[in-house]
Amino acid sequence: MLQLRGITKRFGPTQALRGVDLDLLPGQALALIGENGAGKSTLVKTLTGVHAPDSGEILLDGRPVKFARTQDAQAAGIAAVHQETVVFDALSAAENIFIARPLTKRVAGVQVVDWPRMEREAQQWLDLVGAQFPARTPAAELGIAQRHQVEIARALSMQARVVILDEPTAALSQAEIHEIYRLVNRLKAQGVAVLFITHKFDELFAVCDRYVVLRDGATVGSGDMATAAEPALVKLMVGRAVDDTYPQRRRSPGAVALRVQALSHPTEFADLAFEVRRGEVLGFYGLVGAGRTEAMLALIGLKPEASARVELDGRPLDLHDPAQAIAAGLVYVPEDRRQQGALLDLSVGANLTLPALAGPRHAWHGKLSRGPWLSAVRERGFAQTLMDRLRIKAASQEVPVASLSGGNQQKVVIAKWLGLQPRVVILDEPTKGIDVGAKQAVYELIEEMVQQGLAVILVSSELPEAMNLADRVLVMRRGRVVAEFAHGAPAESIVAAASGVAKELAA
Template sequence: MTTEPLLQLRGITKRFGPTQALRGVDLDLVPGQALALIGENGAGKSTLVKTLTGVHAPDAGEILLDGRPVRFARTQDAQAAGIAAVHQETVVFDALSAAENIFIGRPPLRRLAGLRVIDWPRMRCEAQQWLGAAGAQFPAHTPTRELGIAQRHQIEIARALSLQARVVIFDEPTAALSRAEIQDICRLVRQLKAQGVAVLFISHKFDELFAVCDRYVVLRDGASVGGGEMATAQEAELVKLMVGRAVDDIYPPRRRSPGDVALRVQGLSHPTEFADLGFEVRRGEVLGFYGLVGAGRSEAMLALIGRQPDATARVELAGRPLDLHDPAQAIAAGLVYVPEDRRGQGALLDLPVGANLTLAALAGPRHAWRGRLSHGPWLSAVRERGFAQALMERLRIKAASQDAPVASLSGGNQQKVVIAKWLGLQPQVVILDEPTKGIDVGAKQAVYALIEDMVQQGLAVILVSSELPEAMHLADRVIVMRRGRQVAEFAHGAPAEAIAAAASGMVQEAQPC
């Protein structure tokens, strides 16, 4: 197989107003090889992907395909050149079927009474074949709104395969997938490489990069700062290239003295999602919930804040009964939830940072903001900005100003905004659902430090995580869920093998902490 580059970037530069997003980036994509694109959030990876797929045109530099300069004025030009992308945030239409999403904009046609109409049987048949090649096991006619995140990824992969792509870009495709689904993605990447496809693979998970990638390029502040062979790379060296400094231990020192019980839950059940969960979390403590995708962790947390109408339980917050079906009461009592989907549920991306930071206080119970955001009966713009500024400084949120839209921030800073919005209410218990999903190692370090700061101030934290090292290092105790059941509980320092075995079903009995 040839080692000559199929696609080359030479000196690619891109600026958005005062922001220099790309600074002379070079990289080569070779048929039959996977190139790891590594960098922190805000390093320029997304801009580079959008340049390759025709969303953005570079200000300077050139793109070479088969050694010849090309220019993509629109996404269709990149697709016609054989470039396809599979994104972390799936790009599918809920109102359409899986087959319609695969062939969006290019359905197979047939002649009928002199007219060219969509050939529906052929489209469904071919879509089913591509879904099968992507490892999907659902019918092509299934409405996309009925499918989960992993299945939506499979639609995007099937779409890329149907385009007979010569270059496939995987942009954080595994962020929301289970271990088995991640293995399917890695298997598909190897299959594409064997077929001579050039792959660009973006992930914050180094084990995936080492498993499927042949070479790497590291971006920092929009510039290429290093590259080489994955076989000879060291994770510590890659991290240092990413962040410009050595990160010996991303987990902060533990200095905890748990206090009184803040939240006690007994018999938390739902007819279809989970059953008979019971636990308590103390002030100044992190209680972890670990399990594979589909274990029911997020659903249980949503029930605690009143978002599961059919759930039942006996819940006490600070010794007082809590109505399980009243989100406003949960928030007023001091129980808040930071969702997994920060883009869809956690923040209003088009609104300014300041407006997002004060949103919960304005919409929440009156005692949460009276006197701090108002002047008499009126909202005070001065106090509102002061409230937001204090949160930005406390959480070290990096933004041009309060007026910058949240969408312009890196993933790590977006997550800080979502967390800060609720910390402004001075809660007693904070539920963090996958707080580091899709953010880089440097941003993770900042979130971990924030969690440690929260427990030092006496907050009780419930951490839902599908990353075992994260749950092990941050949590004082880890509850393992499997298929809606609480199957084990482990104290800090328990072996990873035991926790993983419980999550996978090898341990059936709950173990004492």
């Protein structure tokens, strides 16, 4: 149905695509596999009319086509659901589904929006993807998983012949992920060609028929998923075998760094109590909506309605003052790095030094200044130290963070807080949307943190990650901690606690 032949694309000195070939067949799902920075996003933007290729051709039903704009690709039946949701908060779910193409009717000679029909049809598409909210719901009230459902419903409503799913399950629970599996299979049964992009190999093997591997912008392998093996695919991705994904544990937890008692919120969580020691990783696991992220936001002072008794190194911590929390040594790396973790249009160097400019232990105590003035030389040196420490790959400090791969963006977000030499680091989904090689680098960094005596709180929806990295795992369900497991506990027990199955069986 859709073919790419010898597609190339250059951005200044960067060769993003180097002669990429791939075929999309009706009724099949093709896995597009590659590390962050391999060229996957550029390829998707080429398919959807955002970028025009420098050379090569795109064939639709055997005929050459050119997409000068996104509308051209949409008119050809190509729709994309991106990793970062594109939903307008001020509009309803129905309006987002029919954005730029509202359903209308003629009334007294005037064309007006047919609101009942639009909401009715939008609800049908939402029901198809398993959404549990009305089409008239404002997008501002939707969570991340629900926003993905709106985007998938939008793509389906366009009667797309080719659907590109770019990390569609990154923010979904296990139940919602299996709903995506069913949705992909329904698309295939209808003769739709699916391009599926994810860093989770179990998903690729679950729904994809064939694969194409990109490395450094070039096609380095392709074949049938039925005969593929994960180690071989990883080796194609990174150019080497990735053994021992999780670093060797050498833990010696020390004194309690953070003690939390009676952490509560009127609507989101209640009576949370835990402590984390220096040199220890405390994991938080649970399904989407369990209240994990909300509890972490409260700890850093971003939930004014929350209450608790919190001690950091034995000293009381004001739960409503983020500046005090940071000054005391508690920092938070958010789940959404693009919206909350980094200023994408600013340079790598500016992002790395920004917290230190307001940090009482750094900016005006000789670290970045000469007398009362900010020193550009010291600022660059400070940023370079962090880039070297976390092995951030960037052409220079001056390039914008938006130009980096997802894995390197995540390293920037972590590095800027490590520059403050914190005592407790909260990592909320630190490997969301990054590839296996970048994940390994983040895991090694976490191990380095605890070796240096930092206390780490790890919020993760990936069970293997929580089980392998954490010394203890607290399981949350419906805003409460329902179980605690030591390292090495069976995966089945943790999942049962998170889903409530264990309690239901006991009853």
